[in-house]
Amino acid sequence: MSLYLLNIIHWLESHQLPCLFKTITHFDCPGCGMQRSFILLMKGDLSGSLMMFPALIPIILLFAFLSIHVMAGIRNGANILKYAYILCAGIIMVSYIYRLIVTKTL
Secondary structure, eight states: OOHHHHHHHHHHHHTOOOOHHHHHHSSOOTTTTHHHHHHHHHHTOHHHHHHHOTTHHHHHHHHHHHHHHHHHOOTTHHHHHHHHHHHHHHHHHHHHHHHHHHHHHO
């Protein structure tokens, strides 16, 4: 790993944004863990990233496909994007509900 990439990862780790929802309610929001998951993914820890926030990789793929669709105009791209958005939202909600149930029982 290059020194430049390590500097970016270190900078991201030291400049994470606090979750306002969690600060006010003391409950995780559906997006809690996304920053830490991204940092783990940049470090090469794929399994840790998936455990932290399972929807990160589908969201990255969704934005990559969105960029390609906007630049190249893929036929039926809007329908694919619509179902990809629904899939990402479903993954986020299922993992959020699971996290709420697990932390509530602990």
